[in-house]
Amino acid sequence: MFFRSPPWESVAFWALDLETGGLDVRRDPILAVGMVPVREGVVRLGEAYQSLVRPPGAASIGEKSIRAHQLLWGEVREAPPAAEVLSQVDARLRQGALLVHQAGIDVAFLRRAYAAAGLAWPRPPVVDTVELILKAARKARFLNPENPELPSLNLAVARREAGLPEYQAHDALTDAVATAELFLVLRRKIAARTLRDLR
Amino acid sequence: MAAIDPVAYLRATPPFDALPEEVFTSAARSLEIAFFPAGNRLVRKGGEPLRHLYVIRKGAVRLERDGQTLQLLEEGETFGYTSLISHEASMDVVVEDDLLAYRLPQAQFELLLAQARFAGHFAGELAERLKSSLEQSQVATFRADLSVEVQQLVRRPPVRVPEATTVGEAARVMREQHISSVLVDSEPVGIVTDRDFRNRVLAEGLGPDTPVTRVFTRGLKTVAAEAPIYEAWTMLIDSGVHHLPVVKGKEIVGVVTANDLLKATAQGPVAVLRRVEKLAGRDQLPGYGARVTEMTSALLAGGLDATVIAGFVARLNDALVHRILRWAEEQLGAPPCRYAWIVSGSEGRMEQTLLTDQDNALIYEDAGKGSEAWFRALAERANDDLEAAGFPRCPGGYMAREWHGPIGEWTERFRGWVADHGPQPLMRAAIFVDYRKVSGTLDLASFEAAIQRAGKDRLFLASLAKAALDARPPASLLLRLKGESSEVNLKAHGITPIVHLARCYGLEVGTDRRNTLERLDAAVRAGLMGPDARELVGGAFRFLLGLRLRLQLRAVADGRPVSNLVPLAELSALERSRLKDSFRAIKDWQEKASYHYRTDLF
Structure with a gap:
């Protein structure tokens, strides 16, 4: 059966970034969530959502990640628990698509947290800006086979190459905004018209 | 949590920086x-107007009318407000x-337009924008004249x-009159100030009924009422009081406060002049230049207009020249005849802000023809002393040690340059047209x-105008202040075109003023220039x-070495935008002038 994919402007893309206690999906907790929607092709800062997440009592935050995020134990201790934050996240993901940079990591963390909280993963369409970078590079190579340059997948570098401003902060919300902006540039680059073109 | 980057950026961008915190946050x-990718047409004339106010974070947009580019807007600039205000594109x-x-x-x-400063940003046209940037830095009460008398500061009888x-009772009188001191009619007269109430009444535990x-x-x-302000200033410093009664004869005509003096004198020039x-x-000459630089810096920080500061610098330099010439005369003996020390170029126009190369010359009576050696010696000493004080030698050699002579010869020489029309004589004529007698x-x-x-020489004026129009803001800078041209030469591209053209107009209308702004005023009075153009170019x-x-x-x-080059990256978005406005004002004026002087016929 053939479903027509909706035009991209009609989809709400919720850009999301997580800060976690480490890179181990099985062990490390989510410490912060930042989300911002792209509606009708525009980033709506006013609808941005961000929250710290109180990790389960036993979990400890890895030293490295504390330094990377400048999050302190004291800050997250007062934060709402994961289940509460996830219900906020869930309400947003059900509006449309999930937009992340490096979907592999963040989606895995989210799904694990959902499961731990006894929630059902809403299975939103996932758009990954890393995939879009690769798509754009393939398109560029197709147009110009002489150009063997490998694209950079790092968010900050990819943004620089896309001509986007450099953001100093790297909290979850700033990175979500950064991802949303990069998405707008890449969407145009690959001339995607529908949600399917973006996946 | 700290504001995320886009919000912080907006906060720092005019006119959002002028909004109260709660209003901005909301x-x-x-x-x-x-x-939007390049090439996208956001709005079309006569079509749907824009529904948002845009602030450019990255990239650029072009404003066009009938295919003609009106303006290029870049990072930090706003657009969309004409649509929003007029509801049409x-x-x-x-x-x-x-x-x-x-x-x-x-x-x-529309909500933000209720904020006066925010709305004001969008209200005006080019001239308004230039003007408001200047008004913010103006101290209206300032007097550029060092010889102001103390009585001019007296605002009311005591x-x-x-x-x-x-x-x-005394305190109530002071409150009603909004003053910080009252005179007491005793014999002799006394004064009581708000400081006395603190130090001698309250701190001593005395009550309001205390006599x-x-x-x-x-x-x-x-x-004394006729004393120059700097004398009052010195008295305040030396005596440590804050209120100074001003007397005319035996009568006290008012009280000036330390604050009045501070506002009126900007102690800087006064102090340097005394020195x-x-x-x-x-x-003791070395260090003069550094002191002038310090003063300039303080005055600029105090919000004084650069043209006013230049007036101070000129007066101080003049006083220094007087001093230096007196020393030379003491050593060389009485002058053999009358003479005049003149300065030319920016010093002549009183537009020098930091000390720059010497531009001076010496003219003496024709009767002094046999005394060239005396005048040469005077010039050499003075040039050396000026150099010691921080004025570098002029690389072009326009210094009195080379440029001295009897007035008859001078005048002939000048006439020769005017008649010649060659580039070198033209430049010399222009330099000396800006002369000013200093001593x-x-x-x-x-x-x-x-x-x-x-x-009155049309051909000379036209040649001068042609040279003036050769110095123009580069076309690329009129639209773009980025890309290949990462630096702007403020002198060559901005200041020089104005100075040169103002000189043409000044000459044509026959004013004896040499200052660029005064030349512009003279051109307006003579009907050669409209008041609007004067406002724009002067701004x-x-x-x-x-x-x-x-x-x-x-x-x-x-x-670092001082230069006229500005890396554009060092300018704020507002300054870049003003710079473009300025270049546009110059270009418009030059177009009118090229028609006026018919330089197209050359």
């Missing part, structure tokens, strides 16, 4: 981020470079209370007459002079 909640907006913009919906913009008054005579001061330090007057010998007793009327005659000139001075002072502070 508006920022409606902020959107949009991306009066021009095309085309994305020039991939555009990342922050934008606010119409409803939010308030007096009888000798039998209590402290409480005022118990806490007042008699045997007042006074200053110049007290210079004991040439070994000496020789009357220069015949030289001045030669300049006035030159102003551009003051802006450019101020911007250059600020950047040069920063270079001095960092120990």
Whole structure:
């Protein structure tokens, strides 16, 4: 059966970034969530959502990640628990698509947290800006086979190459905004018209 | 949590920086981020107007009308407000470079218009924008004249209370009159100030019924009404009081406060002038330049216009020249005849802000023809002393040690340059047209007459105008202040075109003023220039002079060489936008002038 994919402007893309206690999906907790929607092709800062997440009592935050995020134990201790934050996240993901940079990591963390909280993963369409970078590079190579340059997948570098401003902060919300902006540039680059073109 | 980057960026961008915190925060909640690729036409003249106010974060847009580019807007600049205010699209907006913009919906913009400073930003046209940038940095009460008398600071007759008054009654009088001191009618007269109430009443545990005579001061330090301000200033510093009664004869005509003096004198020039007057010998000359730089810096920081500061610098340099020439005369003996020390170029126009190369010359009576050696010696000493004080030698050699001679020869030489029209003679004529007599007793009327005659020579004027129009803001800078041209030469591209053209107009209308702004005024009075153009060009000139001075002072502070080049990256978005406005004002004026002088016929 053939479903027509909706035009991209009609989809709400919720850009999301997580800060976690480490890179181990099985062990490390989510410490912060930042989300911002792209509606009708525009980033709506006013609808941005961000929250710290109180990790389960036993979990400890890895030293490295504390330094990377400048999050302190004291800050997250007062934060709402994961289940509460996830219900906020869930309400947003059900509006449309999930937009992340490096979907592999963040989606895995989210799904694990959902499961731990006894929630059902809403299975939103996932758009990954890393995939879009690769798509754009393939398109560029197709147009110009002489150009063997490998694209950079790092968010900050990819943004620089896309001509986007450099953001100093790297909290979850700033990175979500950064991802949303990069998405707008890449969407145009690959001339995607529908949600399917973006996946 | 700290504001995320886009919000912080918007906060720092005019006019959002002028909004009260709560108003801004509430508006920022409606902020959107949009991306448009190059070539995208955001709005078409006569079509649907824009529904948002846009602030460019990355990229550029072109404003067009009927295919003509009106303006190129870049990072930090706003657009969309003409649509929002007029509800119609009066021009095309085309994305020039991939555009990342922050934008606010119409409803939010309209709410913000209730804020006067925010609305004011959008209200005006070019001239208004230039003007408001200047007004913010103006100290309206400032007087550029160092010889102002103290009595001019007296705003009202003194308030007096009888000798039998209590402290409480005196305090009430002061409150009603909004003053910080009252005179007490005792013999001799006394004064009581708000400081006395603190130090001698409250701190001593006294009550409001205390007789005022118990806490007042008699045997007042006074200053004569005719005394120059700097004398009052010195008295305040030396005596440590804050209120100074001003006397005319035996009558107290008012009280000036330390605050009044601070506002009126900007102690800087006064202090430097006193030092110049007290210079004991040439070994004290080094350091003069540094002191002038410090003063300039303080005055600029105090919000004074660069053109006004330049007036101070000129007066101080003049006082220094007087001093230096007196020393030379003491050593060389009495002058063989009358002479005049003149300065030319920016010093002649009183537009020098930091010390630059010497531009001076010496003119003496024709009767002194046999005494060339004496004048040469005078010039050499003076040039050396000026160099010691911090004025570098002129690389082009326009210094009195080369340029001295009897007035008859001078005048002839000048006439020769005017008649020649070659590039070198033209440049020399232009330099000396800007002359100003600084010291000496020789009357220069015949030289001045030669300049006035030159102003009637159409061909000379046209050649001068053509040279003036050759110095123009580069076309690329009129639209773009980025890309290949990462630096702008403020002098070559901005200040020089204005100065040169103002000189043409000044000559043509026959004014004896040499200052660029005064020449413009003379051109307006003579009907050669419209008041609107005067406003624009004058505003551009003051802006450019101020911007250059600020950047040069920063270079001095960092120990870097002073230059006229500005890396655009060092300018704020507002300054870049003003710079473009200034260049546009110059270009428009040049177009009118090229028609006026028919330079197209060359």
